[in-house]
Amino acid sequence: MTExxxxxxxxxxxxxxxxxxxTVSRVVNGGDGVREPLxxxxxxxxxxxxxxxxxxxxxxxxxRHGAVAVVIAEPETRVFADPFFAxxxxxxxxxxxxxxxxxxxxxxxxxxxxxxxxxxxxxxxxDGALVFSLHLxxxxxxxxxxxxxxxxxGGRPGWxxxxxxxxxxDSDNRGGARxxxxxxxxxxxxxxAHLTGPLDQTSAADRLDxxxxxxxxxxxxxxxxxxxxxxxxxxxxxALLDRCPDxxxxxxxxxxxxxxxLRVLRERGRRVPEDVAVVGFDDMLPVAEATDPPLTTVxxxxxxxxxxxxxxxxxRLDPRTPEETPAGVVLPTTLVRRAST
Amino acid sequence: MTExxxxxxxxxxxxxxxxxxxTVSRVVNGGDGVREPLxxxxxxxxxxxxxxxxxxxxxxxxxRHGAVAVVIAEPETRVFADPFFAxxxxxxxxxxxxxxxxxxxxxxxxxxxxxxxxxxxxxxxxDGALVFSLHLxxxxxxxxxxxxxxxxxGGRPGWxxxxxxxxxxDSDNRGGARxxxxxxxxxxxxxxAHLTGPLDQTSAADRLDxxxxxxxxxxxxxxxxxxxxxxxxxxxxxALLDRCPDxxxxxxxxxxxxxxxLRVLRERGRRVPEDVAVVGFDDMLPVAEATDPPLTTVxxxxxxxxxxxxxxxxxRLDPRTPEETPAGVVLPTTLVRRAST
Numbered sequence: 001m002t003e004x005x006x007x008x009x010x011x012x013x014x015x016x017x018x019x020x021x022x023t024v025s026r027v028v029n030g031g032d033g034v035r036e037p038l039x040x041x042x043x044x045x046x047x048x049x050x051x052x053x054x055x056x057x058x059x060x061x062x063x064r065h066g067a068v069a070v071v072i073a074e075p076e077t078r079v080f081a082d083p084f085f086a087x088x089x090x091x092x093x094x095x096x097x098x099x100x101x102x103x104x105x106x107x108x109x110x111x112x113x114x115x116x117x118x119x120x121x122x123x124x125x126x127d128g129a130l131v132f133s134l135h136l137x138x139x140x141x142x143x144x145x146x147x148x149x150x151x152x153x154g155g156r157p158g159w160x161x162x163x164x165x166x167x168x169x170d171s172d173n174r175g176g177a178r179x180x181x182x183x184x185x186x187x188x189x190x191x192x193a194h195l196t197g198p199l200d201q202t203s204a205a206d207r208l209d210x211x212x213x214x215x216x217x218x219x220x221x222x223x224x225x226x227x228x229x230x231x232x233x234x235x236x237x238x239a240l241l242d243r244c245p246d247x248x249x250x251x252x253x254x255x256x257x258x259x260x261x262l263r264v265l266r267e268r269g270r271r272v273p274e275d276v277a278v279v280g281f282d283d284m285l286p287v288a289e290a291t292d293p294p295l296t297t298v299x300x301x302x303x304x305x306x307x308x309x310x311x312x313x314x315x316r317l318d319p320r321t322p323e324e325t326p327a328g329v330v331l332p333t334t335l336v337r338r339a340s341t
Numbered sequence: 342m343t344e345x346x347x348x349x350x351x352x353x354x355x356x357x358x359x360x361x362x363x364t365v366s367r368v369v370n371g372g373d374g375v376r377e378p379l380x381x382x383x384x385x386x387x388x389x390x391x392x393x394x395x396x397x398x399x400x401x402x403x404x405r406h407g408a409v410a411v412v413i414a415e416p417e418t419r420v421f422a423d424p425f426f427a428x429x430x431x432x433x434x435x436x437x438x439x440x441x442x443x444x445x446x447x448x449x450x451x452x453x454x455x456x457x458x459x460x461x462x463x464x465x466x467x468d469g470a471l472v473f474s475l476h477l478x479x480x481x482x483x484x485x486x487x488x489x490x491x492x493x494x495g496g497r498p499g500w501x502x503x504x505x506x507x508x509x510x511d512s513d514n515r516g517g518a519r520x521x522x523x524x525x526x527x528x529x530x531x532x533x534a535h536l537t538g539p540l541d542q543t544s545a546a547d548r549l550d551x552x553x554x555x556x557x558x559x560x561x562x563x564x565x566x567x568x569x570x571x572x573x574x575x576x577x578x579x580a581l582l583d584r585c586p587d588x589x590x591x592x593x594x595x596x597x598x599x600x601x602x603l604r605v606l607r608e609r610g611r612r613v614p615e616d617v618a619v620v621g622f623d624d625m626l627p628v629a630e631a632t633d634p635p636l637t638t639v640x641x642x643x644x645x646x647x648x649x650x651x652x653x654x655x656x657r658l659d660p661r662t663p664e665e666t667p668a669g670v671v672l673p674t675t676l677v678r679r680a681s682t
Contacts (some may be wrong), residue, residue, distance in 0.1 A: 047362075067461055076444075086421035102461045116407070120445070132580065293527060
C-alpha cells in the first residue's frame with residue numbers, strides 16, 4: 001500500500017482539528033475527558049485525513065498483520081458437520097502455521113452475515129483471504145473485491161463477469177465425473193442416475209456436466225437435484241426410486257450423498273452392487289470406507305487443495321514475488337474402486 | 342493491491358446521496374439523529390456503490406470492532422474431531438450473530454502457536470475473547486491478561502494466583518461426578534473405577550475430585566489417567582482390565598472416553614451392564630445414544646455454556662453496563678440413565 005510514505009501523522013490530525021497532540025491521542029485512545037464538540041472535531045479530522053491509529057500503524061511498517069482469514073460461505077452448523085471443511089482447513093492450517101501466519105476463521109450463521117464478514121475483511125485485520133464453498137448469487141466475492149484484499153478461492157468461482165485475474169484452486173470435477181460414469185457404463189449399466197449437489201455451486205454444476213458428457217441424451221428423470229448432505233442423499237434416492245424404479249446405477253455428487261443413497265437402497269431391499277451400483281465423489285475418509293458396502297468413489301486430495309490455496313496466497317503477499325496474473329490451479333482426480341460397483 | 346484506489350469513499354456516498362460527509366458517517370455508524378428519508382437515501386447510496394465503511398474510522402466512533410475472538414487451546418485437528426467444541430461454538434455463534442458481532446475463530450496447530458495467537462489478540466483486531474480448553478501450564482491466559490483484553494473463559498481456569506476477578510462459565514463437574522459415582526454405588530457396585538481426563542485441565546481434575554468425594558480411600562489402581570478421546574478410553578480400559586480384572590463399574594470422564602471403554606469391554610467379552618456398568622459425562626449426542634449399549638451419563642448443556650460465555654462478554658463490552666467484578670457462573674448437571682448401568 002503506497003500510503004505508507006504519506007501516512008498522516010498525529011501532528012497533522014492535531015493541526016487540522018486545531019487542538020493539541022495530547023487531545024488527539026486521548027480521543028483516539030478512548031476519548032475520555034475530552035469535551036464533545038472538540039472530540040467531534042478530532043474525529044472528523046481523523047476521518048478526513050485517513051489517519052490510522054496505533055496498532056494499525058505498527059502493521060503499516062511491516063505491511064503485514066501475519067494473519068489470513070478463512071471464510072467458508074456456509075452456516076457454522078454445516079462447517080462442523082461436513083468433514084470436507086475440516087480436511088481443507090487442515091491443509092490450510094498446516095501451511096499457514098509453517099510460515100507463522102495466524103489462521104482467522106470467520107464463522108457465520110448464514111448468508112445474512114456476509115456483509116459483516118466483508119466489513120471485517122476490509123477492516124485491516126488480515127493480509128488476505130481464503131474463501132470457499134461459494135454459491136452463485138452470493139454477494140461475498142463482490143464485497144471482498146471492493147475491499148481490495150488479496151484472495152484465493154477454493155473451487156472455481158462462478159460469477160458471470162469473467163474469471164480472468166482470479167486466483168483459485170479446484171479439482172477436475174468434470175473429468176472426475178466423466179470417469180465415474182464411464183466406469184458404470186463399462187460395467188454394463190444402462191439406467192445410470194445422477195444425484196447432484198447444489199447447482200448454484202460450480203463443483204456441483206461441473207460434475208453434472210461431466211455426467212452429461214457421457215450420458216448425453218439420457219432420460220432427464222434420472223437426474224435428481226440434491227445438496228451434498230446425507231439427509232439430502234436419502235431424499236433424492238427415494239424420489240429417484242419412485243420415479244425410475246428400473247435404475248441400475250447411481251453416481252452421487254459426493255460421498256455424503258452416496259451414504260444417504262446407500263441407506264435408502266438397503267431399506268428398499270435393493271442389493272448394492274448387484275441391483276444398483278453406486279459411485280461417490282471425494283474419497284472422504286472414514287465415510288467412503290465405512291459405508292456398507294464400501295464406496296467406489298472419485299478421489300480428490302482435499303487437504304492438498306487447502307495447502308495449495310494457502311501457499312498461493314502467501315506467495316502473492318510476499319513482496320519479493322514478481323507480479324503475475326492470478327490464475328486457476330486444477331488438480332487431477334482418480335477413481336478408487338471398492339465394493340459398491 | 343491496487344484495487345484499494347477504486348474502493349468507494351465516504352465522499353462518493355455523500356455526493357451520490359446529496360448529503361454531507363458527517364451525515365453519511367452518522368448513518369453508517371448507527372444512524373442516530375438523522376431523519377428517516379435522509380437516512381434511507383444514504384443507505385441506498387451505500388448499497389449502490391458497494392461502500393464498505395472503514396473499520397478504523399468506524400471503531401473510532403463506536404469504540405468497537407464488532408468482533409469477538411474464540412480461542413480453543415487445542416490443535417486444530419482435535420477441534421474438528423471432538424463434537425464438544427462444535428456444540429460450544431454453536432452456542433457462541435448464535436449469541437454473537439444475534440448481536441451482530443463477528444465470530445473470529447483463531448486456530449492453531451499446537452501450543453507453540455499460542456504466542457502468535459496472543460499477538461493477534463493484542464493487535465486491536467477484536468473487542469474481547471472467549472477462551473476454552475485451557476491446560477494448567479499454558480501461557481495463554483497470562484499473555485491475554487497482558488494484552489488487557491476483556492475475556493471470558495470456558496471452564497474454571499486453574500492458575501495458582503487466584504481466580505478472583507476472572508469471568509468464566511463452567512458446569513458443576515465435581516457435583517456431577519459425585520452423582521455418577523453414587524448412582525453406581527446405589528446399584529451395589531463395589532469395584533468402581535475412574536478413567537480420568539487430562540489432569541492438567543480443571544474439568545478433569547474436578548471430576549476426579551468428585552469421584553474421590555464418594556470413593557474416599559478406594560484402591561488407587563482403580564484410577565487410570567486418560568485424555569478425553571475414544572482412543573485414550575480404549576488404552577485406559579485395557580490397562581484397567583489388566584490391573585484390576587475384578588472391576589465391576591467404570592465412571593469415564595467423558596462420553597468419548599466411555600465409547601472407547603465400551604469397545605474394549607465388548608472385545609474382552611465383558612457384558613455391559615451385567616459384568617461392568619459404565620457411566621460417561623457430557624451427554625454428547627449422537628455419541629451417548631449411539632454406543633452399544635446406550636450410555637448412562639452426566640448431562641451438561643454445552644451449547645448453553647457457549648451462549649452464556651458470549652452473553653457475559655458482550656455485557657462487559659457494552660458501555661451501558663455498570664462496572665462489576667467478573668465472576669464464575671457454574672451450571673448444574675443432571676444424570677441421564679440409559680442401558681449401560
